[in-house]
Amino acid sequence: MDYMKTLNGQIRQYKKSGTAPGRMVGTGEATIGITFLHDGIKYQKLGDHHMKNLLVAQSGGPTSAINATLAGVIENALSSPSVDKIYGSVNGIQGVLNENLIDLKIKITNVSELDLLCQTPASALGSCRVKLKDPAVCADEYETIISVLRKYSIDCFIYIGGNDSMD
DSSP, X not given: OHHHHHHHXXXXXXXXXXXXXXXXXXXXXXXXXXXXXXXXXXXXXXXXXXXXXXXXXXXXXOXXXXXXXXXXXXXXXXXXXXXXXXXXXXXXXHHHHTXXXXXXXXXXXXXXXXXXXXXXXXXXXXXXXXXXXXXTTOOHHHHHHHHHHHHTTEEEEEEEOOGGGGO
């Protein structure tokens, strides 16, 4: 519980919608924001913040839209001078908790692979329906996530999924 009280002091806003989290991450005001993908990329391009490494994960029902979104993330990250490494988390947040990350710059090496990804149903990175425990009850998962983000110098974490993924 002490950990969560300390962490709460570092949380700027608790929001379920809006563009503020994307703007704050994109301009370097915050390290992590939960927002729509296009907001984060838009504000990252406008800002002068140098992201180092990006982590992307998929969650929820596997659809071609989830892979098309992943392809968009990879394409934008590859074209951005602010992104050094692009990591993918295997099986959503479970991959972060188990430190099962892959280097997407090695997996996706050309435009035809990105095009194929856009048209492929399912979840290329694997999905999960894991809900994190209430941090007041169990802070271990959150500490593990933060530890992995720090270990890999992740400055931007994009979590692709539906409404249930935001919880």
